[in-house]
Amino acid sequence: xxxxxxxxxRRRYLLTGSADGTVRMADIDYVxxxxxxxxxxRVVANHTTAVTAVADATVDGRWRLLTAGEGGTVxxxxxxxxxxxxxxxxxxxxxxxxxxxxxxxxVSASGDGEIGVLDPDRADDRxxxxxxxxxxxxxxxxxxxxxxxLLLVGGQSHGLLGFELGSEPDSDRFWTSPAQQxxxxxxxxxxxxxxxxxxxxxxxYGHVWLHRRDQPDRSSHLMRAGAQVTAITTVGxxxxxxxWRGAVWKVDLGSRAEPERLYMNVGSDVTALAVSTIDGxxxxxxxxxxxxxxxxxxxxxxxxDLPGHTRDVLAIAPALLDGRPCALTGGLDRCLRVWDxxxxxxxxxxxxxxxxxxxxxxxxxxxxxxxxxDLVRLDLDxxxxxxxxxxxx
Numbered sequence: 001x002x003x004x005x006x007x008x009x010r011r012r013y014l015l016t017g018s019a020d021g022t023v024r025m026a027d028i029d030y031v032x033x034x035x036x037x038x039x040x041x042r043v044v045a046n047h048t049t050a051v052t053a054v055a056d057a058t059v060d061g062r063w064r065l066l067t068a069g070e071g072g073t074v075x076x077x078x079x080x081x082x083x084x085x086x087x088x089x090x091x092x093x094x095x096x097x098x099x100x101x102x103x104x105x106x107v108s109a110s111g112d113g114e115i116g117v118l119d120p121d122r123a124d125d126r127x128x129x130x131x132x133x134x135x136x137x138x139x140x141x142x143x144x145x146x147x148x149x150l151l152l153v154g155g156q157s158h159g160l161l162g163f164e165l166g167s168e169p170d171s172d173r174f175w176t177s178p179a180q181q182x183x184x185x186x187x188x189x190x191x192x193x194x195x196x197x198x199x200x201x202x203x204x205y206g207h208v209w210l211h212r213r214d215q216p217d218r219s220s221h222l223m224r225a226g227a228q229v230t231a232i233t234t235v236g237x238x239x240x241x242x243x244w245r246g247a248v249w250k251v252d253l254g255s256r257a258e259p260e261r262l263y264m265n266v267g268s269d270v271t272a273l274a275v276s277t278i279d280g281x282x283x284x285x286x287x288x289x290x291x292x293x294x295x296x297x298x299x300x301x302x303x304x305d306l307p308g309h310t311r312d313v314l315a316i317a318p319a320l321l322d323g324r325p326c327a328l329t330g331g332l333d334r335c336l337r338v339w340d341x342x343x344x345x346x347x348x349x350x351x352x353x354x355x356x357x358x359x360x361x362x363x364x365x366x367x368x369x370x371x372x373x374d375l376v377r378l379d380l381d382x383x384x385x386x387x388x389x390x391x392x393x
Contacts, residue, residue, distance in 0.1 A: 015044075015065070017051025023067050023077075045077045053353035068353065068374050076376075095370025097140040098315075098360035100389070101149050101165065106360065106368055108375055109137035109153060117165065118375070137161075139187050139232075143197045143213070150213065152199050154187030160201050160211060186232045200239050202229025208241055208251070223251055223259040231273040235282050235298065235393045242270025248286055248296070263301050266294050274316040275393040276325050278341050282393045285327055285341075287313025293329055295341065308337050308346050315370070317359040318390035321347075325390065328367060330356025336369060338380070348380065361389040 013025050023045035045051075045067045053068040065077040093111035100106055101117075108116045115137065143150040153161040186202045197213040206225040212218065222239065231242035241249040241259075246269055248262045262284065272287035275298070282298040291309035293316075296302070311332035318327050325341040332355045338348040354372030361367055362377075365387040369376045380387060 015054050015056070017054045017067060019050040021051060022046055023051055023054055023065070055351075055353050066376065068372075094355070094372055095358050095375065096137055097153075098358040098368050098370050098375075099140045099142045099151075100360050100362050100368075101142055101151075103149070104363050106362070106375075107140060107142065107151055108358070108370060109140050110373065111137075113137065113155075115140075115151075115153065115163075138185060141187055141199070143199075150197060152187055154185035154201055160185060160187065160199060162199075162213070186229050200232055200234065202232050202241055204228045206243065208232075208239070210253070222253075223249065225249055225259075230270050231286075233273040233275055233284075235275040238298070240273055240275065240284055240298075242273045242286060244269050246270060246288065248273070248284060250298070262296055262298075263303065266292060268292060271312050271314055271331075272316045272329075274318050274327065276318040276327060276341055276390055277393045278325050283341070285316050285318065287316055287329060287331065291331065291333065293339075295344070304344060306339055306344055306346070308349070309333050309335065314355070314357050315359040317361050317367075318393075319361045320388045320390055322385040326387075328359050328361065330359050330369065336367075350378070350380075352376075361387065363389065 015023065015025050017023050022043050024041045025044045026041045045065060051067055053066075055066040056063065062078075067077065093114075095108055096111055097109040098106065104119075106118045108118065110116070137153045137155045139154045141152045143152065149165045151163040151165055153163075155161060187199060199211045199213070200208065200222070201211065202208045202225065206227055206229060208222040208225065208229060210220040210222050223241070225241050225243040226247055227244035229241055230244055233240050237253040239251040239253060241251065243249070246267045248270060250260045250262055266286070266288060269289035270286050271289055272285075274285045276283055276285060284294075284296045284298055286294045286296065287309075288294065289312050291311050291313060293306040293309060293313055295304050295306060309329065309331050313329055313331040315330045316327055317329075318325070320326065321338075321340070326347070327339045327341055328336060329339065330336045334352045334355055336350040336352065336356055336359070337346055339345070340347055352369070352371045354374070356369060356371055358370030359367065365379070367378045367380055367387070369378060
């Protein structure tokens with residue numbers, strides 16, 4: 001990989017990763033002009049397994065090297081001191097979901113059925129992992145009612161799964177909803193006004209179900225979409241459902257009205273859904289298989305495209321940037337993009353060595369990126385506008 005230092009000398013370097021776990025750097029002028037003797041190659045990073053990806057980035061306002069190993073670890077290095085700034089154990093398969101718990105811990109789901117709970121402020125790497133044998137988790141959501149945070153997982157084989165996360169591993173309680181067994185499931189948690197926590201799920205047949213936390217064995221049928229349900233999100237008592245044919249449906253849990261299809265004029269599969277408030281109005285953010293990012297007013301026909309992504313948009317994280325509504329998006333084009341939702345303009349883009357499957361914004365403004373099987377935490381601009389997670393719409 002060819003990199004250019006952001007420092008005053010603006011010199012160009014060749015950065016390489018090898019099967020022996022070492023990352024080396026050399027001045028590009030010696031590579032192409034004089035040839036590179038061994039002493040010109042400087043070892044700047046080490047992994048215990050083969051290096052699969054290298055990149056450079058500005059982290060906390062300083063130039064850093066990002067490296068990924070075959071063992072599923074992402075590390076951030078100081079090119080001069082060779083010290084690891086942050087190290088996060090990754091997964092063996094692609095990260096399929098990220099969510100932040102009320103106490104700031106990060107929850108990640110992987111394609112091999114692995115669920116990880118990580119405290120970003122801990123210096124060690126002793127993360128607690130649970131294995132959901134035979135289950136591919138498509139999405140995760142976090143609820144806050146009850147004595148312990150509730151983690152909800154929608155999966156391919158076991159339908160709806162739930163964990164009550166306590167401070168000790170043996171205090172975690174597991175429950176499941178038999179109505180969703182053996183169905184591909186998209187999921188979102190919704191807290192109703194009566195204080196009872198409920199979950200909404202959709203399956204590959206287009207059915208959408210409502211589940212109560214205190215009655216996991218009983219499920220209510222809400223609607224049937226026009227095709228396989230691919231994404232779900234909620235705003236208050238309203239459930240938004242995206243399907244395989246590019247439609248987004250609106251269901252009001254507080255009324256008996258028929259499901260309403262939003263006017264979007266988008267024919268590509270819905271791959272991600274989120275909600276943000278712009279000028280006091282709720283808007284639906286939908287990502288699509290053709291790379292389109294669409295913004296649609298929930299209460300009218302105001303809609304527009306935000307062009308930029310070139311392949312499937314897989315992750316959307318609403319946020320506030322100095323109090324203004326913004327969104328972070330990522331997808332198969334390996335790019336994380338930051339948008340000003342009020343103006344529809346793209347503020348920033350960051351490129352990664354693998355697809356961006358999941359995004360989450362922590363309470364302190366740190367951005368968690370599910371990049372292939374690995375997790376990376378970024379501070380987009382420590383000295384710039386303040387980034388914070390968006391409150392519920």
